[in-house]
Amino acid sequence: MSVINGVTVHTDCIYFRGDVPCTPNKESGYVCADCPVYTPVQTRILIIKLGAIGDVIRTTPLLRKIRVTYPQAKITWLTHTPAILPASEIEEILKFDLASVVYLQNTSFDILFNLDKDKEACALHDSIRAANKFGYTLHNGVAYPSNSLANHKYLTGIFDQLSLENKKSYVEEIFEICGWQFNHEEYIFNNHQDKGFTWPFNQSKPVVGLNTGCGDRWTTRLWSDEKWVELIGLLQQKNYTVVLLGGESEDARNKRLQAATQAVYLGYFKLEQFINLMYQMDVIVTQVTMAMHIAIALQKKMVLLNNIFNPYEFELYGRGQIIQPDKTCECFYRGTCKLGTSCMEDLPAIKVAQAVKDTLDPVVTPAGEKQ
Template sequence: MSVLNGVKVNTDCIYFRGDVPCKPNKESGYICGDCPVYTPIQTRILIIKLGAIGDVIRTTPLLRKIRATYPQAKITWLTHTPAILPKNEIEEILKFDLAAILYLQNTHFDILFNLDKDKEACALHDTIQAKQKFGYTLKNGVAYPTNKLANHKYLTGVFDQVSLENKKSYVEEIFELCGWQFNYEEYIFDTHEDKGSTWRFDRNKPLIGLNTGCGDRWTTRLWSDEKWLELIYLLQQENFTVVLLGGEQEDTRNKRLSEASNATYLGYFKLEQFINLMYQMDVIVTQVTMAMHIAIALRKKMVLLNNIFNAHEFELYGRGVIIQPDKDCVCFYRGTCKFGTSCMEDLPAAKVWQAVKDTLQTDVTPVPPLV
């Protein structure tokens, strides 16, 4: 505690901001010296997970373990995509920029988790003061494990042969890298159900969301219009409501599919609305893409279409099934197919249709929320 002009200041409090009034002061008028909610920070933790939106989302289960292990921790998370993180569960969310770097390099942490192998993340790891460090550092100008806990995850990322033999999910590997055992901790995520979006769906029929895109990087994942249309027709015969999902990149395709089949397509939306729309679905069919991570975070039943990735990588928490082509894929982690035509065309629509029906009927035990 410090005293400034006779006023007590607790800079070690988890609520104290230093530049603006803290929440207890703003809402209740509390002053440090007499504050009944004063909570001294016991552990300062920094998470570096820059990554794409999906990668950031699927790292949030760590927050549950951190909170259970360090209940009075102040968590700082550095990322490229701060908007996707749960603001109520993290004290400090920083966007990766010069201002954040300067701040972090002049702050001491108890624990640093660097979960990215990006050179800039590893370089920052090496310049930050922390009693314990986990994840990746720089060695000879490239990413390298900080300690042996990161060996497994590191090797699966640099050698295809090791990755193909891997039987651990991404979340399991990340927990192991941090020195913990994964116990099916769920994602922490905002459903955006309170954002005022209204959707006029017939709730008497199952809503089946079809996310038809997969981004530009791994186009070998794409399913053709013909396959999507065949699936739509099969689902409509079951009296299911088919809702086409996607972003701006999928807009033309989804309009085309909607016109050919009368499947519902409401357009593309800002991320918050898109999340809310996905929240309405009973089952979501998607390839390995951002929508997959959102579906898992929303605890939705899911049919995941996969060909080029190791299926063990994905933890669906017992709410989904992974469907793959009828022939083995030989383009592991390749963006283009060696043979010109992706093996996704060998995935029958009837196989996906049956998976949707089976998944819809599966009972799922609710997981209690974070306390």
């Protein structure tokens, strides 16, 4: 507590801003001397998770664990993509820039979680004051485990042989880095259903969203137009509403697929609207890309097409299936196929269509277990 000109000021309150009135003052006229909602911060926590968007999204389950473990924590999160984070669950979301770095290097924290191996993130781990630090530091100018809790995730990231043997999901690994056990905590995410978006397609029958792209980095994940056309036909035969999903880079492909099949394609949208469109789906078919992370965060049923990644990496929370080509992939974590043609072409459309049906209508055994 401080007293300025006879006025009590609680700079340690979780609501206190310092530069503008806090929300309790603005909305209810409360002042520090007799504020009924005064909540002193007991633990100051910094999360460094810069990007990419999908990795930021799948780090949000940590927020649930933090709130249980440290109920009066003030959480600060540094990232390249502030808009993707749930603002209602994080007291301070900072964009990675010079202003944020200067501020953080002159602030003290009780706990710092650096979950990125980028050199700039590791440098911040070393230069920001915190009583307890987890994740990755710099050693000889490269990323290195800050303590033994990060050893497993670190080693699977630098040796393909260990990565292939890994049986832990990404979310399980980041919980481990922070010193916790993962208990299937869900993502925290905004579905933007309150924004008033409307969607002109038939939702009276099952709606299947097909996310047809995968980004530019790992093009070995791509499925050909011919495969998508075949899958769309099979799904339409089952009387499903098929909606094509994607961003600007998928626009040309989705227009071709729409022309060939009459599947629904509404164009590409800004992120909030795209997220809400995905929220309308009953099941989403996607490759390993940002849309996969969004689908998991929205708690959607999903059919995940995978070839080059370790399938154990993905936590689908029991709501999806991972479907892989009939041919064994020989290009683990490679952006281009060393054989000249992607094994994704050995993934039959009928296999994916069956997975969609099984995901929408799982078979229940006499014991009540889904198959």
